[in-house]
Amino acid sequence: MASHDDKGVKRSNMDGNDQDSKRIKRAENGDAAPEKYNPYLAHLNEDGNGNGTNGDFESPLDAFERHKTTAAQAAQAEDSELNPWTGQPHSQRYFDILKVRRDLPVHKQRQEFLDMYHNTQILVFVGETGSGKTTQIPQYVLYDELPHTNGKLIACTQPRRVAAMSVAQRVANELDVELGQEVGYSIRFENRTGPKTMLKYMTDGQLLRESMHDHDMSRYSCIILDEAHERTLATDILMALLKQIAARRSDLKIIVMSATLDAQKFQSYFYNAPLLAVPGRTHPVEIFYTPEPERDYLEAAVRTVLQIHATEPEGDILLFLTGEEEIEDACRRISLEVDDMIRESDAGPMKVYPLYGTLPPAHQQRIFEKAPEPLRKGGRPGRKVIVSTNIAETSLTIDGIVYVVDPGFSKQKIYNPRSRVESLLVSPISKASAQQRAGRAGRTRPGKCFRLYTEKAFKKELIEQTYPEILRSNLANTVLELKKLGVEDLVHFDLMDPPAPETMMRALEELNYLACLDDDGELTRLGGLASEFPLDPALAVMLISSPEFYCSNEILSIVSLLSVPSIWVRPNNARKRADEMKMQFAHPDGDHLTLLNAYHAFKGAETNGDDMKRWCHEHFLSYRHLSSADNVRAQLKRIMETHDISLVSTPFQDKNYYTNIRRALLAGFFMQVAMRESSNSKVYKTVKDDQLVMIHPSTSVTSPYDWVVYNEFVLTTKQYVRTVTNIRPEWLLEIAPVYYDLDTFEKGEIKSALTRITDKVKRRQAIKGSGSAR
């Protein structure tokens, strides 16, 4: 409804004067009645025209005054026999949970919280793990915002979907309501909220998406940003936006919730907002450092795990490593050594579990199995060890961990704006990360953390905080979003950590080439359309342009496949068979086309009624990722339909079926093109930035052309381009004439090659022109 041009217009009337008047009326009622805090007399003050809670019943809430709730008052309402929000009798489970809730550290400070909340627009809340902040604070707000009186919602954002879903479920139980009614959640692909919803958990990215169509976030009376210390891209942008919105909307309250470390940074960023700190509930963790730096951290890690097993009392171990390969390797080594230990020194049994994101969920679940029993009655106790990436640092909590082994490294995304390459690099972790890792040992009882670096290194070499994502990313997508969000002046957009000017410039340049921004940096129609899609700008532009190439159905499929993790499965023990299977789908001219073939085969088998899990397994394809591509496709298709982007195909028998698709790829990816150094060479040079690259060995392109378009640049042992498709250079000049304006090219092989091609095309056109009647 609101295009980005009419921002600010709708505000005055949408906020609702009648809601204000209602609020005032209620305040008068309350003030007039001396019994205003007695919920049981509340109905005597009612004017009888149903401005009460959701149903027609007497609720203790009727005596509440917005932004004046006290902890005692709220507690009394919570103790009522009837649910104050629904009028239904409270269940026994409700009262059981209530007892547990009142035991949480945060409960003691409910009044203190409310006092602060009443007196400020923005509040910084610091609570360590186990404080109960994520579940309780939104409920404290609920009892103070009284959403039923003004129809506005309370939002609580989470960086991850699972968290949004599980916390919403928990809070629905705590409030004794059905999930999706008074309490709901909203994540990509799933909106479980309804007309009654008052409290909504959501991912930070989802709130950002929403705000693209509601620049003032006018649906909400309070927005709680949880886990703000994680500094996701979405949280950083939301913080800056909310800072702006707060100035326009005095009725909007904001709570920023974070773990301890950088609370002051949040405070000073939000105009010295007041701070409330609540202690957590964890057990002490003893920290050990190595006296000398370790040369080989993998070896040291394996050794430490075995030593714990040999000498420390019962309790499970968590070892942090950086990636799949390293983890599988460590698991093998630990298992072998433990077998020796059992034979030689009667050690207890030990089960080793790998844990990383690309592991299928069923395998991930295994980490929750119990530690093994002693090998014989009265024998040494069994133990489990989990060897994990950073996923166990934030996303997954495992109870029962007593020992943590921390070599001090993780893979981190790095962005180099000069070469425009994002890559993963094994880097030292931050102090905050190290602390978080250590904390994983103290969730159920006192624990120990073995850091495989010296205390001096911890103090002197580790940075305080991991750099926020916004400083480590290509910002093309972000800049497009900001433009759509109505942020006019990017340079003065008040981000907590402003990215390097060069990164901004690169993003603007990229968007300008993609015609999403005009030369003045204004959003174009294409740019506005592109921002509607949850895609990187190049993919969005490719999708929007695809009808011009008569293949939007196919490009839609390809874009979806490129938006999910790889659909190819290649188990270590069946690589050859997996590769052979992949060859069945291979298209000699391009990996994009191979992906499409696999997808079409998948959909064909589905129509046949095959058992798809089995079919995928047999064809070494990932059922999970193909299904999620299907999901993405449906979402993108809906967006295309709402914006009248037509879905068309070239008939499959037409000889141009694949050519059209290959040409359409260039509409978005004309900047990701490489030219072969010389014929028969394996080395390519990327256009304009002259990087030397090789085609990734996973390719299905059998006879590479001199020119290829690629989906991504990966920097591993070598510089590779991955997912490549053969193209003809004359297409470049035709499809992206601005970017391929030869005057803008540095002198070199690429420029001369393109010049030759331009001349050839001109000659050919001249002949055609003179030869045909047209």
Added chain:
DNA sequence: GAGCACTGC
């Protein structure tokens, strides 16, 4: 002839 930290729309 390699690899894929994690997350999100």
